[in-house]
């Protein structure tokens with residue numbers, strides 16, 4: 001098997017990393033935490049097994065904050081650029097799509113759409129909260 005590897009970095013380039021293989025899921029999160037932390041209306045996520053991600057430069061520049069035990073948010077201490085969020089309870093890490101520009105991002109779902117401040121009519125499923133297998137209701141909303 002020849003797994004594709006993609007390179008990513010923080011905003012200033014001090015922190016460099018690679019990710020290999022295929023993500024477990026891709027989509028958009030509209031939750032209050034993602035919006036507040038990113039200072040944007042929506043977070044484009046790609047979820048990976050943690051061992052798919054390798055920090056290749058600048059590991060000492062990575063800061064981390066967790067408001068809840070569900071999400072450990074990481075950024076570059078030099079530039080403030082956001083890199084990833086670890087979700088230990090799910091065994092998955094969200095590598096922000098914006099931080100891996102060469103990765104062919106193909107969103108498949110919107111999650112936490114009940115919290116949306118920006119409605120997006122793209123024909124993709126809109127989950128009220130999270131999929132059942134991630135502890136949510138699995139319920140869908142209209143666009």
Ligand SMILES: [Zn+2]
Nearest residue numbers: 010012076079
């Ligand atoms: Zn940086």
Ligand SMILES: [Zn+2]
Nearest residue numbers: 029030031034
């Ligand atoms: Zn979120």
